[in-house]
Amino acid sequence: AQKITQTQPGMFVQEKEAVTLDCTYDTSDPSYGLFWYKQPSSGEMIFLIYQGSYDQQNATEGRYSLNFQKARKSANLVISASQLGDSAMYFCAMRPGAGTALIFGKGTTLSVSS
Amino acid sequence: GAVVSQHPSWVICKSGTSVKIECRSLDFQATTMFWYRQFPKQSLMLMATSNEGSKATYEQGVEKDKFLINHASLTLSTLTVTSAHPEDSSFYICSASWVLGTQYFGPGTRLLVL
Numbered sequence: 379a380q381k382i383t384q385t386q387p388g389m390f391v392q393e394k395e396a397v398t399l400d401c402t403y404d405t406s407d408p409s410y411g412l413f414w415y416k417q418p419s420s421g422e423m424i425f426l427i428y429q430g431s432y433d434q435q436n437a438t439e440g441r442y443s444l445n446f447q448k449a450r451k452s453a454n455l456v457i458s459a460s461q462l463g464d465s466a467m468y469f470c471a472m473r474p475g476a477g478t479a480l481i482f483g484k485g486t487t488l489s490v491s492s
Numbered sequence: 493g494a495v496v497s498q499h500p501s502w503v504i505c506k507s508g509t510s511v512k513i514e515c516r517s518l519d520f521q522a523t524t525m526f527w528y529r530q531f532p533k534q535s536l537m538l539m540a541t542s543n544e545g546s547k548a549t550y551e552q553g554v555e556k557d558k559f560l561i562n563h564a565s566l567t568l569s570t571l572t573v574t575s576a577h578p579e580d581s582s583f584y585i586c587s588a589s590w591v592l593g594t595q596y597f598g599p600g601t602r603l604l605v606l
Contacts, residue, residue, distance in 0.1 A: 413594070421583055423536075423597035469535065473595075479526045480587075480595055482535045 401470030515586035
């Protein structure tokens, strides 16, 4: 079965600290894509980072990096130097094949305090 | 990144009326558009996949006669909630992609049925 699991309903971190949001996935497709989206209270889905199943290196985008461990089927998001504006819901998603819809995890609410 | 718009952003309607939501890709041609539904504090659930010029593919449990989807052009897809009822109140969000591309999400439409 194709599935995304996010086991942390909520995470709390102080400003300037790093935080890791966990994500594991399950698919039998050899080619797949993994995504992280941020959803603030406004509801918009903001694309953060993408990792392809054949990518050799971990993806990075500014303060965001994806810790891709293929054998363990995990795709954790690392946010370095947290900011107050990072407080939001974060969703891990998988695209199990080309052109297919995304499968979302249940999300993790991140709260950043000063 | 690519821009996807949705209109309206908010709609309040009486039970029994129909509501049309538009999803537009503003700067690229979207071969595929997806419609998701999100209840408060929950994840996004795929409702249907829409390819330009063909009938939408609905997920199991989604009534195709209630949620009419039209994808008449490469830049526009519409979702019509027919005879809306209070249980249809939700956040509806579309995404658009080109072949093998990243999905870009619209800002969402909040529907409240009284």
